[in-house]
Amino acid sequence: MNQKVVLITGCSSGIGLALAARIAKDEKKRFMVYATMRNLGKAELLVEAADRTLGRTLEIRQLDVCSEESIKACVDSLPERRVDILISNAGMGLIGPIECQSIDEMKTVMDTNFFGLVRLLKEILPDMKKRKKGHIVVISSVMGIQGILFNDVYAASKFAVEGFCESLAVQALRFSLNISLIEPGPVITEFERKVYEEGLKTDLSKADKVTADMFTNIYLKNYNQIFETLGQTAEDVAEHTHRIITMDNPPFRHQTNTLYTPMTTLKYADPNGDLPIETFYKMVFEHDKVFNASLNFLKLLRWRSRKSFTLEKDKST
Template structure:
């Protein structure tokens, strides 16, 4: 397997950092990784994690997915502007009642999570089409399949990503390109911690009392319990990502958390769409004891579960 050029966005922390480090430290040196971030002042964690791969199989570059010039300059700095694998990971979160969020804040989420991907592909896709070779890997979310309470705008941005990629995938087949949507559930990272901390600061004065209580006493109160029970590590998601890109036949969609899969399966079990909404409503508002008992059961399953997973054959018998 010839060494492949990998461009990864959002590598200052979390999933992006973990993927960059894992690929750069590949024993077989199959990847030349260009790890990018909007603010290079935040590179320290990646530098520490990369270790001896820095300057060899890993280079750190500036790239802001919200700026076309930044993307163009970064791609132009890569030899022959050739990207074999794009890992689109940069993202922005938001939680809270929509009455308490400005349209500007909502637009920022859509601009980063959705149009950021579009900008990247406008710059990278033409060369992939010309060469009829390339793999576009998008770090999406289970919230691109199933909306979650008080994640309205974030879920909307991920739904947009999923629809965009599903449409593009049809064209990609003609050019022999692969597109993969990687869909984690809760992941324990600085990203999620920041989203939670920002949620605590939301000015709820524009919302009615019932909505304020719902957000504070139900959603925020259970936020940490859900992550403890269902949350994966960034390194776990990175391992899934590596398996995907070394697979001979990578899937279009891949959920990284089997403990969360039953929840997203509800979406496909009822063509009317009522089943998942009704189920989540009852879990949240009518079955508090059952909800927490379920979380405790999931903790037990996680303790007993194996970390390995199988995606079929992989290159070089990875």
């Protein structure tokens, strides 16, 4: 059977874990998945999710995107070093005022989210070019298109990813390779919990009162509600990505969350770039009641549609 080899990074939790399990369970068994993580001691959840595919269409390997040696050792361990589909997923978040973040913290985000992808491609791209076959899939974010309050460095890391891929995509076409950026909005994973908990622990003594208040009483206060109303599941993002890797002509960009698209559309609607900035400002500072009411309305709609879906399912079984 001519299975495609898929290498995924960051599979110990969240989107990477869901992706590995979903692709390994492909109905037509079209893929052999190498699900990687930097710490194999965290493999338990993936082993559970992989179920009967483990050792069949899914194998687990060690890979740290911040270590060239670890990436090389992992690729060297694959049959003929072949990777047909690379899914660069490993990443981390960072929120808060920049006055309260160290340059080292910021460098770790860039090193993981941006240079992690660069290191992977330096190892894998030359072989893909030789074979004139391959698909590079990158889990970017809506923040690769649009910055969000208090996500300055994280958004910068995703913008870097998008600029890098957009430049590379033209060269890739010359070798018949595809590149796809997957752009989820908020997804309910460990990412959300880690970022929020770190955010709560931020030492705000270096920030002025207005900034500290904005972060605590506006951003952090609404954070959980935004994830609750707009958040997708990792499985949903995995389903979208599975669809992208099975297409003959996969798109360069794919947003996974239709509830979020009105926000990103603002970016393309105004070449001056003022529209999204002014709209976000108004949503946060002038219309916070309307914004909250809209979130509550969305929450209600989602609850109702989930309820009627469950009722429909119950009727049909």
